[in-house]
Amino acid sequence: MSTSDNTILNFRDDNKAMSASKSPFRSIFSELSPNTGADMLRYGWTKPGILSLAQGEGSMKTPDFIADAAYKAMQDGKTFYAPVLGIPELRQELSTYYAQVFGLSIPTNRIFCTSSGTTAIHLAMTAVLDEGDEVIAVTPIWKNLLGAIEIMQAKTVQVPLDHIEGKGWTFDINKLFDAVTVNTKVILLVTPSNPTGWVMKPHEIKEVLEFARARGIWIIADEVYSRIVYEGGRSASFLDYATPEDRLFVVNSFSKAYAMTGWRLGWLVGPAGSENTIRDIALYDNMGPPTYAQFAAAAALRHGEPFIKEQVSLWKNNLDLVMDRFKSNERIIMERPEATFYAFFKVEGEPDCMSLSKRLIDDALLSLAPGCAFGKCCEGWLRMCFAVSEQRMLDALDRLEKVVKP
Ligand SMILES: Cc1ncc(COP(=O)(O)O)c(C=O)c1O
Structure with a gap:
């Protein structure tokens, strides 16, 4: 954001005052x-x-069967410190989840419960x-x-997906491979992607894994939206093709699929032999989730499948509404995303996405995320979350049209 934008929005004044002095x-x-x-x-x-x-x-509250289980646990005195990497019951349930939903055998000593997907990252x-x-x-x-990379004082090299009108977001795997240098420690991928809804194909996952394996490079794959897909029930996972020895961390979360954003619960799957290291870090960090x-x-894992199906079907309906409305506005460019609940x-x-998002707020009372927040390649883009009721969705589309006239 430029300085003038900061001035308009009147944020960061505290920071500026702070950095003006020492x-x-x-x-x-x-x-x-x-x-x-x-x-x-x-x-x-x-x-x-x-x-x-x-x-x-999403705008749905956490379903009762999940909230009731927390309430019962509190009443049963489950209010003490727990093992840092998670209670054995949850680690086992996650292993069962991978077996049942993904057809994978992931032992509990590779699964670490965390206080959010963000913490897992x-x-x-x-x-x-x-x-x-x-x-x-x-x-x-x-x-x-x-x-998170900046806080680690590491250096980010951005490799953008390409947007091809009429086709959508595509991945040029050679661009990724060409960006690798001797200093590359990690390849970071989000699939399904927030904000584009792009999903990595199995052959791309395999190729990236083989490339990284041959060079000793780590992969951190964020699969937080793995269940928010409009075909097939789940996206392809790096875990589908990795060996337990691969340098791979997979990040996931209860936030989106189970309507649990405010609970701050996620998990991390690591390679064989990573348990002690992750335990040490978690121990000195926040000692694990509540x-x-x-x-x-x-x-949520045991009984949540019908809830996920119900949510995804409502979101699919909203996506249809968005696509219909966007089709009739020739100024809006977007291909139907395969996954997630975002229209990008x-x-x-x-x-200028900053000026358009600000105008949408000022003139139509509609707040969307400016694309430039998602990397260097997204200057002119906007992200709209459509995981809301149909009524709110229609209201949002009307407000958008007030500013973005066909
Ligand atoms: C790609 C991605 N990863 C991780 C997260 C964080 O999830 P959590 O709420 O579990 O911290 C989000 C939240 O928006 C996300 O979009």
Whole structure:
């Protein structure tokens, strides 16, 4: 975001005041790249009557069978410290989940319960990144992943997907391979992708794995949206093709599939032999997720399949509404995403996504995420979360049309 945008939005004044004098914090924090998505989100919240589809979460509350399991656990006294990498019941339930939904055999000593998908990302990066290491990140990408790399004082090399009108987002695997240098420690991929909804194909996963294996490079694969797919029930996973010895961390979360964003629960799958390292980091970090909440997560895995199907079917219906409306507005460019609950689109004649998102807030009380928050390649794009009721979806589309007239 430019300085003038900062001034318009009136954010970061505290930071500016702090860095004008000598900041008492580590220098890295005055150098962090701005998070334009978070800034715009906060700007939207200052407006009464705002309809915010800027954040990545569904509007359904956590189902009762999950909340009841937490309540029961609390009543049963599951309120003490638990093992740092998760209660045995949840680690076992996750192993069963991989067997039943993915047809994979992942032993519990490779599964680590975490206080959110975000925490899983930080644990994986802390385990493998030294200061100055290079991370190749396939973009567009959720900004927090880039922030996590910055906090590790590693260097990000962005490799953008290509957007081809009429075809959608495509992955040129050679561009990724060409970006690798002797300093590359990690390849970071989000599949299905937030914000584009692009999903890696099995042959691409295999090729990246083989390439990384041959060079001793780590892969961190964020598969948080693996169940939010519109065909087939789940996306292809790196775990489908990896051996237990591969340098691979897979990040996942209860947030999206089970409507549990506020619970802060996720998990990490690591290679054989990674358990002690991840335990050490988690022990000195936050000592693991809340005990009672882990019983709720186990209930989510055990009984959550019909809920996932119900949510995905509602979101598919909303995606149909979005596609229908966008078809009738020749200024909007978007191909139907295969997965996730995001519409990531571009508007002809609107190259500046910050100014368009601000106008949408000011003139139509609609808050969307500006594309430039997702990497260098996404200047003119906007992300709209469609995991809301049909009524809110229609309201949002009307508001959008007020500003983006066909
Ligand atoms: C790609 C991706 N990874 C991880 C997360 C974080 O999930 P959690 O709520 O479990 O921290 C998100 C949330 O939006 C996401 O989009």
